[in-house]
Amino acid sequence: MNHKKVPAVELEAKDLPAHCPNPAMPLWSSHPRVFLDFGHDGLAKCPYCGTEYMLKPGTVVSHH
Template identity: 75%
Template sequence: MNEKTIPVVELEAKDLPAYCPNPAMPLWSSHPRVFLDFDHHGHAKCPYCGTQYQVAPGALKHH
């Protein structure tokens, strides 16, 4: 799969801490659970399947 075919999963604050595979993924495509480490821009990528995650704008308040 290339990055253009992998959708970006948008997360809200209630979805954190986030992990992959996420609950919406089918069981057949499962891999070991890994908690995601987000960068300063709210982006993370699963090291197993390449699914990209994004924290929704305004979901987190920065101090």
């Protein structure tokens, strides 16, 4: 089977807190909403569907 690599969804600070499924995903492919934790490398992966998310370079994540 040939698996296509889908590019990561790029997010900015205004998109945080990030969650999956995101608003651009079709309703038929929905799963329970899960909030994403970004590592120090600015990457996160949805545990349900495997969608990868990355923070745009220079994005500052504020912690409360």
